[in-house]
Amino acid sequence: MAFVIVLAHPLILFIEDPAQLALLNLITAPWRARLGVTAVLALIIMVVISIWRQPLKIHYDEWRIWHGILATAVVALALGHIILVGHYVAVPWKQVLWIGYSIFWVGLLAYVRVFRPWMILRRPYLVEEVRPERGNAWTVSLRPEGHAGLTFQPGQFAWLTLRSSPFADREHPFSFSSSAVRTERLEFTIKARGDFTQQIQTVRPGERAYLDGPHGAFTPDRHDHAAGFIFIAGGVGITPMMSMLRTLADRQEQRPLILVYANQDWEGLTFREEIEALRSQLDLSVVYVLEKPPAGWEGETGFVNADILQRHLPRLDKRNAYEAFICGPQPMMDAVERALVGLGMNMGDIHTERFDLV
Ligand SMILES: Cc1cc2nc3c(=O)[nH]c(=O)nc-3n(C[C@H](O)[C@H](O)[C@H](O)COP(=O)(O)OP(=O)(O)OC[C@H]3O[C@@H](n4cnc5c(N)ncnc54)[C@H](O)[C@@H]3O)c2cc1C
Numbered sequence: 001m002a003f004v005i006v007l008a009h010p011l012i013l014f015i016e017d018p019a020q021l022a023l024l025n026l027i028t029a030p031w032r033a034r035l036g037v038t039a040v041l042a043l044i045i046m047v048v049i050s051i052w053r054q055p056l057k058i059h060y061d062e063w064r065i066w067h068g069i070l071a072t073a074v075v076a077l078a079l080g081h082i083i084l085v086g087h088y089v090a091v092p093w094k095q096v097l098w099i100g101y102s103i104f105w106v107g108l109l110a111y112v113r114v115f116r117p118w119m120i121l122r123r124p125y126l127v128e129e130v131r132p133e134r135g136n137a138w139t140v141s142l143r144p145e146g147h148a149g150l151t152f153q154p155g156q157f158a159w160l161t162l163r164s165s166p167f168a169d170r171e172h173p174f175s176f177s178s179s180a181v182r183t184e185r186l187e188f189t190i191k192a193r194g195d196f197t198q199q200i201q202t203v204r205p206g207e208r209a210y211l212d213g214p215h216g217a218f219t220p221d222r223h224d225h226a227a228g229f230i231f232i233a234g235g236v237g238i239t240p241m242m243s244m245l246r247t248l249a250d251r252q253e254q255r256p257l258i259l260v261y262a263n264q265d266w267e268g269l270t271f272r273e274e275i276e277a278l279r280s281q282l283d284l285s286v287v288y289v290l291e292k293p294p295a296g297w298e299g300e301t302g303f304v305n306a307d308i309l310q311r312h313l314p315r316l317d318k319r320n321a322y323e324a325f326i327c328g329p330q331p332m333m334d335a336v337e338r339a340l341v342g343l344g345m346n347m348g349d350i351h352t353e354r355f356d357l358v
Contacts, residue, residue, distance in 0.1 A: 024037060035081040036078070036081035039081055042070050042073045046067060049067070079102050082098060113167075113169075114167075118166075118167075120166040121167070123210075124208050125143060125210065126208060127207045128205055130200065132201070134268055134272060137189050137190060137192070138201050139187050139190075140187065141186070142209050143186075149186065152176055152186075154220065154240070155221075156215060156240075157174055157214065157216050159171035161209065162200075175243065178246065180243065189236070220323065227322055228255045228256035228314075229255070230322050231260070232328070233260070236355070238270050240327050241261075241327065245257070245259070258312065260289060260309070260312065261287070261288050262328065263289075264290070264292055269288065287299070289304050289308060291303070305335065309336070320349070325352075327354075327355070330354065
């Protein structure tokens with residue numbers, strides 16, 4: 001909406017007085033127009049590379065740097081434009097408002113890039129263990145070094161920095177996979193996908209790590225009223241669910257839980273043995289959905305769809321008192337969200353965690 005309003009304001013100007021189109025010529029236009037036009041161009045580039053980063057084949061780390069540069073440029077150029085145009089800063093209270101607004105953004109930038117990394121640097125963690133898991137994933141265990149660590153709600157995530165400084169802006173987000181009750185040892189389970197995640201298997205105990213978190217609202221702890229929970233995970237999307245299941249088991253949860261866990265094959269089902277063991281501690285039913293099932297498999301196959309959900313979720317009148325959590329590959333999440341709504345669940349009771357931020 002903000003983008004549309006920003007684009008609409010010069011268009012209205014040009015419709016009202018076509019002679020103003022001359023302002024688009026950056027060579028002859030006055031500075032107020034040069035700054036305004038450049039701010040809009042920077043904003044357009046920022047929106048385009050954010051929505052279409054993957055088809056444009058822009059590497060995430062490069063995108064992130066450009067996103068920061070463009071966002072800062074948009075604010076600075078737009079402020080210059082506002083000051084030079086003068087309409088909105090003609091009276092003192094408006095000047096105070098705009099200067100205050102700019103100070104807020106510069107302050108926020110300083111907080112995020114300087115103060116927060118400095119705070120994170122003062123609270124290091126030590127890698128205690130790195131263990132392989134099914135599904136080409138590794139679990140990294142961290143112990144706070146000389147401080148109390150942090151508390152989190154199951155399902156939340158933190159930004160992890162390894163082999164680098166918090167100032168280097170090279171952190172990656174990962175959901176906690178350990179129980180929120182056992183904060184003396186924080187665990188993340190990471191699937192090897194790209195540059196950073198491939199390195200995890202080479203990390204050794206004793207290496208230093210930094211955490212920025214917890215973040216996120218993807219947690220059953222915000223839904224105490226729920227009659228039960230439905231967890232739908234695909235592949236490594238099981239990590240936040242695992243934290244939820246482990247936490248609920250530690251808290252001796254009595255409410256019914258349903259886990260629908262989709263994966264390519266049986267052998268690659270991360271945490272399979274522990275999930276099976278948790279059945280005896282929790283009122284937990286588990287439905288595995290395999291794309292390539294082993295010979296003799298009698299369970300669900302293919303992709304999670306409305307038919308499979310209909311077969312395993314409670315009846316509609318009961319289902320509506322449940323809260324559903326979905327985490328997995330993007331196409332699966334879109335399909336499952338649509339299926340749940342089609343099965344009569346309220347959008348407000350469906351919660352998602354998307355691992356592909358951009
Ligand atoms: C809230 C959240 C929770 C996540 N939890 C887990 C988890 O528990 N386990 C797990 O294995 N993965 C998790 N991920 C995904 C994980 O962050 C990315 O797979 C990882 O950052 C990829 O980095 P890479 O350099 O290995 O891969 P690349 O090959 O560089 O990138 C693969 C894709 O990952 C994304 N990505 C890359 N770098 C970053 C970055 N610095 N920050 C954010 N996204 C990035 C991009 O969409 C990119 O296309 C989570 C992501 C989010 C947003």
